[in-house]
Amino acid sequence: MRRIPPLGALRAFEAGARHLSFTRAATELRVTQAAISHQVRQLEDWLGVSLFERRGHALTLTARGAEYLRELTPVFERMSEATARLYAREQGPLRLTVLPSFASCWLLPRLERFRKQHPDIELHVNSSEALWDFLDDRFDVGIRSGLGRWTGLKAEQLASERLSPVCTPALAKRLRAPGDLGKARLLHDSPKDGWRRWLDAAGVSGVDADRGPVFNDAGLALQAARLGDGVALGRLMLAAEDLEAGRLVQPFKAVLPNDFSYWLVHPRPLTGRRDVAAFKAWVLEEARR
Structure with a gap:
């Protein structure tokens, strides 16, 4: 059985980590900034690790967060490319x-x-x-x-x-x-x-x-x-x-x-x-x- 966190929480983390901004991640995913923050905290609770360091308005990745991003980004890219190929002629x-x-x-x-x-x-x-x-x-x-x-x-x-x-x-x-x-x-x-x-x-x-x-x-x-x-x-x-x-x-x-x-x-x-x-x-x- 695969142990996988909620997909929405993973998408929120990947977008927030890529932009280093929950606001820009919210714009990309077309949700609110509060929704991104909630999903990231949900993921951190699920994993039991801190993925971001929050200092005022500045957002940086922890070492564990940076490592997780490196692993997740190519996975999301492959999923996106596979979907684009599947629907290529339906566009x-x-x-x-x-x-x-x-x-x-x-x-x-x-x-x-x-x-x-x-x-x-x-x-x-x-x-x-x-x-x-x-x-x-x-x-x-x-x-x-x-x-x-x-x-x-x-x-x-x-x-x-x-x-x-x-x-x-x-x-x-x-x-x-x-x-x-x-x-x-x-x-x-x-x-x-x-x-x-x-x-x-x-x-x-x-x-x-x-x-x-x-x-x-x-x-x-x-x-x-x-x-x-x-x-x-x-x-x-x-x-x-x-x-x-x-x-x-x-x-x-x-x-x-x-x-x-x-x-x-x-x-x-x-x-x-x-x-x-x-x-x-x-x-x-x-x-x-």
Whole structure:
């Protein structure tokens, strides 16, 4: 006969120990903070050991608690993965959240290739700047820009961001040297410090890096550049289609690496879902192109 504590108490302990916060554990499990505290005390009574040290509002694990967490975490991960695999085909459409700039400039022009390769996978795309913490089940997969560190999520890098001036071929003819950017209209997206960093890296002085309009989305800045409204500091992955088609050109070859990269993210338990794996393989291959 297996001697196993109540599952609810185990879940409360694992979440509280992982977050070192009963409040965040309560948010994850969608219960009250008092319920988490009660279940953890129930587990401690059942085991006859203290799992946490409580000093005011600070919460730390005891040595026994840390040892128990190391044992329990992979068990919960295996249970979650097994459940996700069991219900993989009962989840309905694959729901994707993606930044508007990435959607319009990079993803949407390529989606027809995904549909042809996987006609049986229904893909629902939501384009939004809003961050999603994956604590609810509105989406299955996300494409975000960042450093690749999101607690509880599996993140795979699609591509690093690189910045370089882009403009129409007609405008590029008037830009013989980087200093000529002082005569051009500079197009910014957030954060606005990109132009200043590129000019410093290229050794250009005497150009007011703060001139020109600011767009809240990198795709809008590229669209303005396509219309001939000025020179955008383009994110080269987003500008790839326009550069290949000749709608935009790089008047200067100096490229500024950006700290942020584009990442495919999803909750770890969804790793085994066939549609998630298919989309991940496809988008990583497209990014390598």
